[in-house]
Amino acid sequence: MKSKAWTEKFMQGVFFVAACASVLAVALICIFLFANGIPAMREIGFINFITGQEWRPNSEMFGILPMIVGSLYVTAGAIIFGVPIGILTSVFMAMYCPKQIYKPLKAATELLAGIPSVIYGFFGLVVVVPLIRQFGTALHKAGLVQNPGNGNSILTASLILGMMILPTIIGTTESAMRAVPSHYYEGSLALGATKERSIFRVIIPAAKSGVIAGIVLGIGRAIGETMAVIMIVGNQARLTGSILQGIRTLTGNIVIEMGYATGLHREALIATGVVLFVFILIINLSVALLKRGADHE
Amino acid sequence: MSNKMTVGDKLRTYLKHPGSFIVMLLVMLASIITFAVLIFLIAYILINGVPHITPSLFSLEYTSENASVVPALVNTIIMTFLSLLIAVPFGIFSAIFLVEYASRGNKFVEVIRLTTETLSGIPSIVYGLFGMLFFVNALDWGFSLLAGAFTMAIMILPLIMRTTEEALKAVPDSFREGSFGLGAGKLRTVFRIVLPSAIPGVLAGVILAIGRIVGETAALMYTSGTVAQIPDSVMGSGRTLALHMYNLSSEGLYMDQAYATAVILLILVVGINALSSVIARKLTAV
Amino acid sequence: MKMKKFIAILAAAGMVASLAVGCGNSSDNTASAEGSGDAAASDWDAASAITVVSREEGSGTRGAFTELFGVVDENDNDMTTLDAQVTNNTSVMMTTVSENEYAIGYISLGSLDESLVKAVKIDGAEATAENIENGSYTVSRPFNVAMKPDLDNAVATDFMAYIMSTEGQQVVADEGYIPVADVQAYAGDAPSGSCVVGGSSSVSPLMEKLIEAYGEVNPNASIELQTSDSTTGMTSAIEGSYDIGMASRELKDDEAAELEGTVIATDGIAVIVNQANPTDDLSVDQVKSIYLGDVTTWDAI
Numbered sequence: 111m112k113s114k115a116w117t118e119k120f121m122q123g124v125f126f127v128a129a130c131a132s133v134l135a136v137a138l139i140c141i142f143l144f145a146n147g148i149p150a151m152r153e154i155g156f157i158n159f160i161t162g163q164e165w166r167p168n169s170e171m172f173g174i175l176p177m178i179v180g181s182l183y184v185t186a187g188a189i190i191f192g193v194p195i196g197i198l199t200s201v202f203m204a205m206y207c208p209k210q211i212y213k214p215l216k217a218a219t220e221l222l223a224g225i226p227s228v229i230y231g232f233f234g235l236v237v238v239v240p241l242i243r244q245f246g247t248a249l250h251k252a253g254l255v256q257n258p259g260n261g262n263s264i265l266t267a268s269l270i271l272g273m274m275i276l277p278t279i280i281g282t283t284e285s286a287m288r289a290v291p292s293h294y295y296e297g298s299l300a301l302g303a304t305k306e307r308s309i310f311r312v313i314i315p316a317a318k319s320g321v322i323a324g325i326v327l328g329i330g331r332a333i334g335e336t337m338a339v340i341m342i343v344g345n346q347a348r349l350t351g352s353i354l355q356g357i358r359t360l361t362g363n364i365v366i367e368m369g370y371a372t373g374l375h376r377e378a379l380i381a382t383g384v385v386l387f388v389f390i391l392i393i394n395l396s397v398a399l400l401k402r403g404a405d406h407e
Numbered sequence: 408m409s410n411k412m413t414v415g416d417k418l419r420t421y422l423k424h425p426g427s428f429i430v431m432l433l434v435m436l437a438s439i440i441t442f443a444v445l446i447f448l449i450a451y452i453l454i455n456g457v458p459h460i461t462p463s464l465f466s467l468e469y470t471s472e473n474a475s476v477v478p479a480l481v482n483t484i485i486m487t488f489l490s491l492l493i494a495v496p497f498g499i500f501s502a503i504f505l506v507e508y509a510s511r512g513n514k515f516v517e518v519i520r521l522t523t524e525t526l527s528g529i530p531s532i533v534y535g536l537f538g539m540l541f542f543v544n545a546l547d548w549g550f551s552l553l554a555g556a557f558t559m560a561i562m563i564l565p566l567i568m569r570t571t572e573e574a575l576k577a578v579p580d581s582f583r584e585g586s587f588g589l590g591a592g593k594l595r596t597v598f599r600i601v602l603p604s605a606i607p608g609v610l611a612g613v614i615l616a617i618g619r620i621v622g623e624t625a626a627l628m629y630t631s632g633t634v635a636q637i638p639d640s641v642m643g644s645g646r647t648l649a650l651h652m653y654n655l656s657s658e659g660l661y662m663d664q665a666y667a668t669a670v671i672l673l674i675l676v677v678g679i680n681a682l683s684s685v686i687a688r689k690l691t692a693v
Numbered sequence: 694m695k696m697k698k699f700i701a702i703l704a705a706a707g708m709v710a711s712l713a714v715g716c717g718n719s720s721d722n723t724a725s726a727e728g729s730g731d732a733a734a735s736d737w738d739a740a741s742a743i744t745v746v747s748r749e750e751g752s753g754t755r756g757a758f759t760e761l762f763g764v765v766d767e768n769d770n771d772m773t774t775l776d777a778q779v780t781n782n783t784s785v786m787m788t789t790v791s792e793n794e795y796a797i798g799y800i801s802l803g804s805l806d807e808s809l810v811k812a813v814k815i816d817g818a819e820a821t822a823e824n825i826e827n828g829s830y831t832v833s834r835p836f837n838v839a840m841k842p843d844l845d846n847a848v849a850t851d852f853m854a855y856i857m858s859t860e861g862q863q864v865v866a867d868e869g870y871i872p873v874a875d876v877q878a879y880a881g882d883a884p885s886g887s888c889v890v891g892g893s894s895s896v897s898p899l900m901e902k903l904i905e906a907y908g909e910v911n912p913n914a915s916i917e918l919q920t921s922d923s924t925t926g927m928t929s930a931i932e933g934s935y936d937i938g939m940a941s942r943e944l945k946d947d948e949a950a951e952l953e954g955t956v957i958a959t960d961g962i963a964v965i966v967n968q969a970n971p972t973d974d975l976s977v978d979q980v981k982s983i984y985l986g987d988v989t990t991w992d993a994i
Contacts, residue, residue, distance in 0.1 A: 114592060121594050125508055128500030129519055132568065135561045136522040139529070142540045167750045169770040198437030206434060217680060218445050224676030225448065226622045226649045228656060229669050233451055235788050243793065260744040260793055262778055273444055280441070304420055306427035306434075327528075334530020336625045337653065345749075345779035356778055361532045365625065366749040366781040372924050375750075383536045390528045398521055549934055550919065633920045644919060654920065657782045657894070 139387070147384035150377030159381065165347035165358075167367065167375040174382055176349050180264075180357035181333055181389070184343065187268020187353070188275055188332040193325055195272070196279030197314075203280065204287040205309055223277035231341035234270040239342055242266045246354045259354030262344035268353070270338055275328035282327060286320020287313055319401065326397050330390065336361040360386045449673070456670035459663040469635040474664040476671055478637045479651035482552065483675075486631065486647050487620045489556035490563060491613060497560075498567030499602075499609060505568075506575040507597055527565035531626040534562050538630035550644040555631025562626060563616035570615065574608020575601060607689050614683040621675055624649045648672050737794060737969050739992035743983055745777040746789055746798035752781065753895060753923050753941030757834035758799050758962055762977055764984040774986025787965070794967045795991065797983060801895055801941075802833075802961035803869045812963040814974040820963040825871050833961045836870070836896045837940045839930055839952035847884035848914040849936040855879050855907050856957050864906045868899050871959040883911035891919030892926015892939030899958060900939060927952065 151159050154172045162173015199219075207215060243261030250258035290313050298308035314321065344356015345366060358366075363382050371379055421428040466475040501519070509516045538558030548554045578601050586596040632644030633654055646654065649672060655665040748755035750771065758764070759771050766772050780786050783804045790796045791809040798810075802820055805812055812820045815832055824830035838856070840849060855861045858879035862872035890900055897920040904916045921929075923940035927948045930938030944954045964980055966972060972991065982988045 118592055118594050122508060125500045125504035128497045129504040129509075131497045131501060132519060132522045132526055132564055135564065136525055138541060139533070139537045139561075142537055142545070143533070146540055164775075166771065195437045195440055198434045199441040202434050202438035206431075206438075215442065217677075217684070218442065218449075220680045221449070221673070221676060222445050224618050224622055224673075224680065225452075226624060226652065226669070226672060228624060228649070228653050229452060230448075232656065232788075233448055235785065236792065237451070239789075240792050257742070260742070260778075260796070262744075262789065273448075276441060276444075304424045304427040306430040307424070310430065330528040330530070334532065336530070336532045340781070341785050346776055347779070348775040358779070361530060361625075364532055364536065365628075366779060368629070372928075380536060380540070383533050386530060387533050390530065390533075391525060394521075394525050394528045398524065634917060636917070643917075656784050662784060 143380065143384050143387055146377065147381035150374060150381045151384075153374060154378065154381075159378070160385070163349060165363075167371070167378070170374070172374075172378045174360070174363065174385065176347050177358050177360045177363045177382065178385065179349060180343070181359045181361070181386075183264045183353070183357060184267040184271055184339065184359055185329060185332045187264060188271035189325070189329065191268055191272030192275040192279060192328060192332075196276050196324075196328070197283055197321065199276070200280045200283035200287065201309055201314075203284045205305070205313075219277050219280050222273075223281070227274065227335060227338040230270055230274055231338035234266060234338060234342040238266050238269055242269075242354070249354070255352065255354060257352060257355065259352065259356070260344075262342055262356045264343065264350075264353040264355065264357055267339050267343040267359075270342060271332045271335060274335060274338065275331050278328045278331055279324045282324030283317070283321050286317035286324070289320065290316040322397075322400075326393065329393065333389065333393075334361060334386070336365050340365055360389075452666065452669050452673060455663075456666035456668075459667040460670060461667075464664065464667055474655060474661050474668075476648065476651065476668050478635055479646055479648045479668075480671075481637050482631075482645040483621060483647040483649075485552060485637075485641070485645075486556055486559065486627075487617055489552065489641065490559035490620055491616065493557060493560035494563050494567055494616065495613060498564055498612075499571050502568050502571035502575055503597055503602070506572055507593070507601065523565045523568055526561065527569075529562075531562065531623060534558055535626040535629040538626060543630060548642065550630065550632025551642045552631055552638060552645055553641045555627050555647075556641070558626055558630045559620050559623065562623075563619055566616050566619065567609075567612045570612025571605065571609045574605035574612075577608065578604050607686055610686050611683055614679055614686065618676060618679050621647070621672070621679070622649055623647070624653050628653070648675070737971060740990055741795045742989055743991055744789075744793050744796040745774060745983060745986075746786055746796055747773050747777040747779055747984070748786070748799070749779050749781045753834065753893060754799065754801060754962060756942050758832070759984070761832050761834075761962070762981045762984065764981055773984050776986060777984065790965050790967055794969045797964065797966050797980075799962050799964050802963050803898065805963045805965070809968075810965040811968050811970065811973075812965055813972060815964060815980070816976050817974060820961055822866070822869060822871050822961070825959060825961045830961060832964070833871070833959050834942065835956040836893075836899065836958045836960055837942070837944060837954045838890075838892075838896075838957050839927060839938045839940065839944060839948070839954040840936060841930065841933075841951065842953045844936060846886070846888050846936050848886040848916070849888040851881040851884050851911065852888065852890075852904075852907055852914070852916060853937070853955065854881050855910065856903055857955065860906065860910070861903060861957075864902050865899065865958045868902055870899060871961070873956060873958065879910065881911065883913055885913030887915045887917070888936040889917045889919060889934070890937045890939065891917075891921055891929055891935040893923040893941040894920050895941035895960070896939040 159172055159174060160178070161175050162171065163175050164171045164173050165176065203212070203215065239261035242263055242265055243259070246255065246258035246261070246263070249255045294312050294316055295308050298312040299305070303311070339359055340362040343359065343362065345358045345362055346356045347358045347363070350357055360382055364379050367375070368379055421431070464474065464476055467477055469475045469478045505516060505519065535558070538554055542548050542554035542557050543550060582600050582604065583596055586600045591599070627647060627650050631646065633646045633650065634644045635646060635651065638645045648668060652665050652668040652672065655661040655668060755771070759773060764771065764773055778789065780789070783800050786798045786800055787806060787809050790798045814820070815830060818824045818829040820830055825833045838853070840853065844850070857873065857876055859876050860879045862876050865872040890904070897918065900918060904918060907914070907916065919935065923942055926935065926938035926940055927944065929935040931948070931951045938952065941960070944952065964975065979994050988994055
């Protein structure tokens with residue numbers, strides 16, 4: 111009997127240690143990123159680094175404001191394109207879709223999630239970039255914009271990222287909507303509401319937390335996406351006011367220059383990673399706080 | 408649904424509620440866009456890739472002539488296996504801790520949840536940087552499959568934890584009470600009763616994780632290196648299919664083979680998805 | 694009430710988004726139609742802005758390009774215009790230029806695919822291996838390999854001897870690079886063992902061919918090729934994780950202090966434009982002013 115009690119205690123310890131693994135991983139990631147990134151920030155000057163508008167590593171100028179703004183631009187763009195279409199598509203999948211075609215469609219959205227980002231990049235480069243260039247030229251000829259841009263632009267990246275976050279949003283939103291008890295919906299119909307009214311005023315509000323979780327995951331994917339974005343966004347490290355112009359993102363800055371960087375340049379790139387990491391931390395923490403607030407309601 | 412409506416009934420309702428009709432149209436439009444884009448994308452890959460799938464693409468050795476995918480395929484399998492070997496025990500055990508052992512409202516549990524959520528939100532490029540700084544440089548493993556596998560393991564840990572947790576939670580409490588009632592200890596209950604009934608859920612998580620490993624590029628570029636051969640040991644460097652495709656495409660010399668590799672990657676993903684739906688069906692059958 | 698607003702916003706956003714994508718789809722057809730017409734030269738509008746495409750900071754190709762064309766300030770700092778698109782990828786560079794009629798870019802001569810893009814003459818000289826050899830085309834850079842002077846690896850030494858032999862340089866010439874003159878026939882003793890070669894992704898395609906050719910004369914040796922970048926190549930050669938490092942640029946002073954560098958080939962840099970672009974010939978100064986951002990339209994050259 112005694113040995114059995116010992117095994118119980120021992121295994122409980124094992125489970126506990128395993129549970130600590132994720133905490134340890136986050137701690138390690140923090141320590142190593144910060145240890146390698148902070149010295150560069152100190153050398154450049156934190157304010158200079160964050161608010162500097164010029165990135166010329168060869169001239170020792172390290173300002174990543176354009177990249178921060180760039181990441182925000184393309185992420186916002188991806189949300190504008192991806193979220194409405196994603197939510198409406200999941201409404202279709204959950205409420206309208208005929209049984210016979212549901213399976214292939216569901217498999218197709220899952221496939222969309224499995225396509226490597228490099229492919230999205232080439233697709234964007236060959237198909238979407240020329241379209242946006244013509245779109246820009248048309249606007250320019252109509253006198254609507256000053257600079258037509260050349261296709262490699264914030265708009266292009268937003269479209270492609272919007273496509274890339276679709277499966278994430280569809281997956282989570284659909285399962286959240288399916289988790290809403292069916293008597294909510296039936297009750298609403300019985301009260302005389304139309305199908306659409308019932309969906310948008312009863313089911314979606316009830317599935318709110320799942321929908322928000324999907325959007326947040328989508329934001330995370332959009333802000334962290336690298337390989338596809340660097341092929342289509344132009345990567346100019348400067349600020350711009352037009353969505354037809356290119357810009358560089360934080361992730362792009364790291365991948366593009368890491369290969370050849372040495373010394374302070376390399377450390378500045380790791381510091382760029384730190385900034386990206388802090389961004390994600392802020393998003394996650396605020397979502398956790400929001401959730402806690404919602405739970406207490 | 409019990410209330411079957413005829414087309415005429417539907418039309419009449421929509422005429423009465425034009426707002427609803429517009430919403431319905433929007434839903435349809437959005438779905439059409441989604442699936443049109445999807446079909447276009449898949450067709451684009453197939454059209455560019457399928458004509459270039461040749462027998463020489465499947466030679467055992469990679470040379471600059473054949474751009475064979477076999478070494479990369481083998482590396483992908485090794486990488487997947489290693490990462491799962493590391494992540495699955497940790498993921499399952501920590502889920503067991505969270506569901507079966509930790510008391511409700513425990514502060515430590517909240518910390519674990521928060522860190523797991525953080526992990527699942529970190530972009531892969533940051534994992535790549537971390538893996539390079541920690542496994543490759545600090546632990547001095549060099550660019551190796553092992554460094555890649557550990558990085559991937561951390562990346563998929565939250566995924567496996569979450570799905571296992573959901574699966575464990577779904578096991579009815581009556582199972583546990585029955586087992587305790589028969590005199591089994593907690594450990595025995597967990598391993599003999601709770602975990603077996605949660606296995607399908609765990610497997611679904613594992614398959615999601617495999618999909619993530621197979622498609623990963625940015626995190627592996629800085630950790631497992633880019634050698635196009637099967638390494639002699641896990642301390643050797645080797646590139647997986649997605650990375651292989653990236654490298655083929657980056658110098659512009661092998662675009663055709665890159666698209667062909669993409670088709671193979673796509674087939675792999677379809678296969679994994681099919682497997683997951685089989686398992687999901689089993690899950691609902693239980 | 695809140696819900697109503699939500700729906701309204703959702704509907705509006707959805708409408709805008711679908712409209713945008715709808716537009717995208719419709720113009721898609723026109724795009725493919727024009728694409729099949731192969732962009733007739735009459736469409737070419739010289740008043741259009743030049744799309745300048747550049748490689749990333751620190752890349753060996755960019756370093757050589759800016760230096761040779763003088764796209765630098767008085768302190769030799771890279772002054773490429775901030776409006777230039779940046780890519781770290783030769784094929785993205787080629788695809789961008791082949792898709793965009795008004796683009797200009799530069800790539801390694803070995804990667805040039807003339808079915809996609811057009812290489813312009815520089816000061817009247819065509820970008821060919823012969824012209825680089827006879828000195829009329831000046832835009833070129835060395836491919837370096839480096840190893841520690843005291844390296845004790847028979848395979849690495851023998852492989853180096855093979856690269857610098859008539860046979861090895863034949864491979865270099867076959868791949869479209871410019872070989873080193875004055876070499877002897879290979880007379881190695883084919884030792885067995887292994888060695889690691891790694892570094893610049895520009896040198897890598899050539900090195901791959903060299904390793905395969907070497908494998909035929911010496912089947913006893915196994916050589917592993919790591920594709921990373923010039924700096925990693927040099928650093929790893931100093932640290933010892935690579936036996937031979939590759940760089941697509943000159944060795945820096947601190948690297949040259951530890952390593953013995955050898956030029957194994959010379960690679961030209963081709964300045965490329967779209968095939969619909971009527972420009973065939975550019976002077977060094979014209980390229981320079983385009984990359985400095987002083988000239989922004991094709992008719993202003």
